[in-house]
Amino acid sequence: GAGVSQTPSNKVTEKGKYVELRCDPISGHTALYWYRQSLGQGPEFLIYFQGTGAADDSGLPNDRFFAVRPEGSVSTLKIQRTERGDSAVYLCASSSLAGDGELFFGEGSRLTVL
Amino acid sequence: AQRVTQPEKLLSVFKGAPVELKCNYSYSGSPELFWYVQYSRQRLQLLLRHISRESIKGFTADLNKGETSFHLKKPFAQEEDSAMYYCPLRGRDDKIIFGKGTRLHILP
Numbered sequence: 001g002a003g004v005s006q007t008p009s010n011k012v013t014e015k016g017k018y019v020e021l022r023c024d025p026i027s028g029h030t031a032l033y034w035y036r037q038s039l040g041q042g043p044e045f046l047i048y049f050q051g052t053g054a055a056d057d058s059g060l061p062n063d064r065f066f067a068v069r070p071e072g073s074v075s076t077l078k079i080q081r082t083e084r085g086d087s088a089v090y091l092c093a094s095s096s097l098a099g100d101g102e103l104f105f106g107e108g109s110r111l112t113v114l
Numbered sequence: 115a116q117r118v119t120q121p122e123k124l125l126s127v128f129k130g131a132p133v134e135l136k137c138n139y140s141y142s143g144s145p146e147l148f149w150y151v152q153y154s155r156q157r158l159q160l161l162l163r164h165i166s167r168e169s170i171k172g173f174t175a176d177l178n179k180g181e182t183s184f185h186l187k188k189p190f191a192q193e194e195d196s197a198m199y200y201c202p203l204r205g206r207d208d209k210i211i212f213g214k215g216t217r218l219h220i221l222p
Contacts, residue, residue: 031208033210035212040123041214041215042200042212042213042214042215043200043212044212045209045210045211045212048208048210050208055207055208055209056207056208056209058209091158093158100165100166101146101163101204101208101210102148102160102163103150103158103202103210105157105158105159106157107157108157
């Protein structure tokens with residue numbers, strides 16, 4: 001497709017379970033960003049990739065959160081031992097940083113931890 | 115450290131009145147600043163960027179390095195401007211952080 005795709009769009013899980021959220025960026029975009037957005041808040045930076053490597057993961061809240069981008073395209077955000085406080089919309093955006101740096105966002109994955 | 119502050123959580127303006135959405139930043143180098151907008155049930159999208167000095171949908175924003183601000187302005191508000199507005203900052207390392215956003219509500 002032409003835009004950034006995120007799956008699943010909605011995920012309901014129980015406390016303590018493991019969750020994976022997937023992001024399929026725009027083809028050719030080398031940079032990929034993950035954000036978390038809680039109700040009434042702005043997007044909170046989690047991590048960003050330049051190619052396959054994490055250029056900055058300073059926003060990951062703790063070691064339960066991990067993200068990969070093994071082939072420099074699709075990325076997966078992994079959350080272990082989920083907690084109720086992890087409930088939020090997880091946004092992914094991609095960018096061709098060689099250009100003007102515009103971020104193209106997906107529609108987000110809404111995670112609810114019961 | 116980079117930081118963006120959008121002091122107004124909600125701004126209500128009458129149709130036809132001027133709009134100013136405030137954005138202040140903190141960054142030790144020369145930042146790139148943007149405005150993004152999210153209309154109801156749509157994804158976040160770029161509105162404008164400071165380096166291009168463009169006007170989009172009647173909105174303009176000027177980077178004021180002395181006041182470390184990048185306020186968004188429009189002389190005459192329209193009902194379709196109702197949305198959430200965010201002012202992200204991109205640092206030297208390409209890390210892009212967002213403020214908390216301002217909800218603009220245009221009153222008829």
